[in-house]
Amino acid sequence: MHSILSKALIGLFALSGSTGTLANAAPAAVQVPVEPTPTATYSVSMTAYNAVPGQTDSDPTTTASGAFSNPEIVAARSQDLASELPFGTVIRVEAATTTPNCGYNAVSDQVGYRVIADAMNARMSNRIDILLNQAQTVAVEGKQLNPSRALGVCKGVVISVVGRIDLKDMPQTQDQLVQMLESQQPEVAMAQS
16 A cells, blocks of 8 residues: 555656756656655754855755755754654644744744755754755844844754655755645645645
8 A cells, every 4th residue: 555655646846957056947847756654743943054164064055965955945954863854854844932042933934844855963963954045134123134043043843744755856946845745645735724
């Protein structure tokens, strides 16, 4: 039954040639299998980062998994969560409390669904790190801040595993990831409402 479901679940999203930038990407429809997973939830701390050398390594355009550092859909996880959240795990942030130093409300529209495609420094534990666009800003108390700084550190964030995808088949935009998940798992659409 599991293999029948795996074969039956097909997603529609865009891939492009290897231009290296999303702005130049020309979408082309591709069918992609998504592996269904039992729903699992975790309570973690959540932070954000930018794909720049000071926050990654010497090659900020490539994640630890080898995937492109796409701020629309990539997330990193602490190494202690590697067995629960292996590369390719698709997560959804269920709830983020507004604890001190947590600016989730300022960036919630940029978080959405994420694909675990990067790893954090070994000193971190029980944490996810959302890759956000370093060129954007958000308004916080009358100031324009980088979304990563605006998010800060959020504790007690509930995330849910909603699927797994082969990293070579990752979509390029949040909308494409949502469409892929909704076409495969109708309950995802209800959860997002």
